[in-house]
Amino acid sequence: MTVSIWQADDKQLSYEVDFLIVGAGLVGCAAAYFAVQAGRSVVITEMRDIALGASSRNAGFMITGPDTYYHRAIAKYGHDRARELWALSERTHRIWHGWIEQFDVPFDPCGSMLLAESAEEAKELLQAARALNDDGIDAAFIDGDPLERGYFAAVHQPSDGGVQPYALAQAAFRASGAALVANNEVYRIEQPDAERVHVYTRQYRFEARHVLLCTNAHSPALHPYFVGKVIPTRAQCLVTAPLPSSVMPTCGYSDYGYMYYRMTFDNRLLIGGGRRDYQALENDTTDDRITDPVQRYLDAYLRAKFPDVTAPVERRWAGIMGFSIDGLPLVGTLPDMPRVGFAVGFHGHGLAFGAGVAERAVDHVLKGVSPGVVSAARLG
Ligand SMILES: Cc1cc2nc3c(=O)[nH]c(=O)nc-3n(C[C@H](O)[C@H](O)[C@H](O)COP(=O)(O)OP(=O)(O)OC[C@H]3O[C@@H](n4cnc5c(N)ncnc54)[C@H](O)[C@@H]3O)c2cc1C
Structure with missing residues (x-):
């Protein structure tokens, strides 16, 4: 500065x-x-x-655990560190929940679902679920698509949820x-x-x-x-107008975390992510404007995975995350x-x-x- x-x-x-x-x-x-x-x-x-x-500006997913699938975290950081990270995340959620209750912060205890976009990602999810269960963590592997939207498999973490982060x-x-x-x-x-x-x-x-x-x-x-x-990295979202009924029973994310989607508290569908193919554009910037390629990607994802959602997109935004080197x-x-x-x-x-x-x-x-x-x- x-x-x-x-x-x-x-x-x-x-x-x-x-x-x-x-x-x-x-x-x-x-x-x-x-x-x-x-x-x-x-x-x-x-x-x-x-x-x-x-x-x-985030999506409000209160998800337990690190930024990568659990078996990958074990391989990357070592088993003891992966366990410590999980415990640190659980501690974090206990602290948030204290304030959520004390101040009536909107929270949806809808759990979370890691979803596989491909057969290859489904195999990763099976490994992730096994590694979680081996460490006594409550997570269930679902073979096939629990949402009937073209996913290949899922891991359900029941204690997660969606919060109003602001x-x-x-x-x-x-x-x-x-x-x-x-x-x-x-x-x-x-x-x-x-x-x-x-x-x-x-x-x-x-x-x-x-x-x-x-x-x-x-x-x-x-x-x-x-x-x-610390590398400033842009992330983007959109939300639709309110829908007549919920189309997502959980906080869902897929494509190794590059895509995420949930219902808001007034029944809009929120979709975020889409930066995997645009990293040269989205990385190393503190400029929190939206960009056309990522927003087009989110629009295409909305049409492909949620063809039943015909409500217009009412808001788009960006925010800047701080990526650490490891x-x-x-x-x-x-x-x-x-x-x-x-x-x-x-x-x-x-x-x-x-x-x-x-x-x-x-x-x-x-x-x-x-x-x-x-x-x-x-x-x-
Ligand atoms: C679109 C998007 C979706 C996301 N979705 C999720 C999600 O679903 N779940 C999840 O866990 N995380 C998500 N994240 C990440 C999450 O929002 C961040 O990890 C979290 O907000 C980090 O909090 P922070 O307080 O460290 O950072 P920030 O909220 O960025 O706070 C840093 C503060 O420092 C202030 N500041 C910076 N420099 C100075 C200065 N020189 N002087 C004074 N003040 C300064 C800034 O104004 C800012 O208010 C998402 C992020 C984005 C952008």
Whole structure:
């Protein structure tokens, strides 16, 4: 992030803060809750307002587990880490459910279904289901198409569901008791000595004891440490007008996670994804506009898989995810600023890991507790 001569730092008011969080998305708001629980006085600074980034633009799938099929996660991360990831995701859902109940956040306990678009993907789903069941996880393999829409097989995870993600982030913020400074972008961070961090923003120069960056896709603009480790990646959705009846009994996703679809709370069909063939266009950008090729792909998917849905498409949108280099969130402290922690890189799975990772990040920053499987130390 650069600052022009006109955005003069010396005009800023000074603001002393105990624990400063940058970014009021799902992760920043959850982290604020845990920092307040730890007895800290917490301020969140946000360049827009609560959850106007990916946290209010996602599809709202509260799915347990990592961003890849479970047997693939075991192969990629090792069995112990895959189990730890699953437990971290379950912990995250317990935290969300607490706020869903406390603040009446819309939630549909419809479960989720991984669906196979091909015979090859069906074989993968069988392996995924076996690996899940071997670890005592409740998931059922369905041979054939449970939805009668041309899929080859499915894995049903009954404890998942669909949430209203914007309302969930607002609930997390209300639960936290933290203060918010909205419309207040962070430009620059310095740690002049072992005890203090200076954070230069549009309105204030914060002087904080601890800082936690929850800036997800935007992290590379704040510090070079994140360049090449967090890749901003666009994701897009559409929704139809309300339908006379539901056409999807669950949160469904397929094509190795590249496609996803669910009913909204007012009975619209939401379809998202479609970026698999357009990665050159959709990767490495923070521009959250919709693009023609991806929206055409979503339209074609709607017509092919849901020919019974004749209602028009009423809304299309995009949001920016923060992809980490190895598919897992990153928690740690900046190499040159030990008082500045971070919890970033949530892929398309911030609802699977956000709150649990935020909890670990706060423990890491305040008590030096290892963040475990999500520790950024793994990247060297
Ligand atoms: C279309 C789409 C569909 C998705 N579907 C799902 C899904 O179904 N299930 C799921 O689990 N996940 C899904 N995701 C991913 C999910 O939305 C994210 O993983 C999650 O929102 C990450 O939360 P966050 O708080 O880390 O990031 P964000 O919500 O992006 O929050 C980061 C915040 O930091 C602020 N910020 C950044 N830089 C600065 C700065 N310099 N100064 C001040 N503030 C700053 C931003 O304004 C933003 O509010 C989807 C994402 C998209 C875009």
